[in-house]
Amino acid sequence: MSGIESTVAPASRQDTLYHEATVQFGRELTRLASAYEFDPEKRRDLLQELHFALWRSFAAYDNRCSLRTWTHRVAHNTAAAYVLRQRRIRATLVSLEEMDELPSRDGNQAALEQRNASERLARLIQRLKPLDRQVIVSWLEGMDAVSIGEITGLSPANVAMKVHRIKAVLTRRFHSGGFHAE
């Protein structure tokens, strides 16, 4: 079941493309929203914003890239703009090097131990800078380096290197947060 669905039959090409995208990638969009916003209410608002941006974007869709690439580009760009608008959150975004150096078992981390693994993974991803986040979320959705390159604008080699580094940092952070205690 997709995360969000239109309740009227599609009419124009824009509506048809949007409908098609939500049927095929609705769940991916919902998961993507969880990588950008933890609060469930705000996440719902963000998801709605993502869908609105996606629907709007299909007025200009020119088939130069796949529907999936387009959908992810729009969603990531909209979500990144959302993160940057929220200055409070932006101040806490960290680079991979900084994330590796963060103390592993602070109060937040202890509280996180009580939560399920996917939520904890999302929380770790939410602290990454937008570009790193786009790379890892796309990879988690099963995309290859070429597709991720089309979404982000990075070279496939650069994507592969980034995925490797982010995965290593996330795994370390995940284990130091007490994953096995659950």
Place this chain on the structure above:
Amino acid sequence: MRNEPPIDDPQALWQNQSTEEIRVPLEYFRRKAEDLRATARWKAVATSLVYLATLGFLAFQYTSLPNPIPSAGLVLLAAGCLYGAWRAYRQVWSMSEAPDLPAATGVAAYKRELRRSQEHARNAWKMSAPLIPGIVFTLPAFAPVLRKALQNPKVLLNALPFCVLLAVWLVLILPVQRHKVRKLEREIAMLDQSAGDRG
């Protein structure tokens, strides 16, 4: 606790997370798009009206000033206002157009957002700087009033906290803004480097 795959398979962990369902009618999107356009245009019109009213006020003051120096100051102030109006109009009006974010890659879109933040940090200075020459030239017109007010210690005492706050703000704002702009520049340079590796 849900039965989740281990972190050794993060893709499965990610893709198996539960997703909630919400429904939005397409009509809502159409209405929202129209509302956004209408709001942005209304803002553009309102901003222009405020600047026009300021220009009207300056023109009215111009006729009542006998001294040529403050009059020249008012002309400069009006020119600064016109410049500000043009910048504000351009900025606000562009918001009414549909965003072209989707056509951009992640690097390009993120860079544009950073540039927008950078522009925002610089904007306050760009908007106020053209007004400074006009203010400097206009000040002599208020000199007698200021001189008279400053002779009264009570007025001085009342004005002191405001003056101190203004001084602190002026001293702090420039380095803070400069630091912010430099940080954004560094991030943009890093993005350029990443994108440069492509192809």
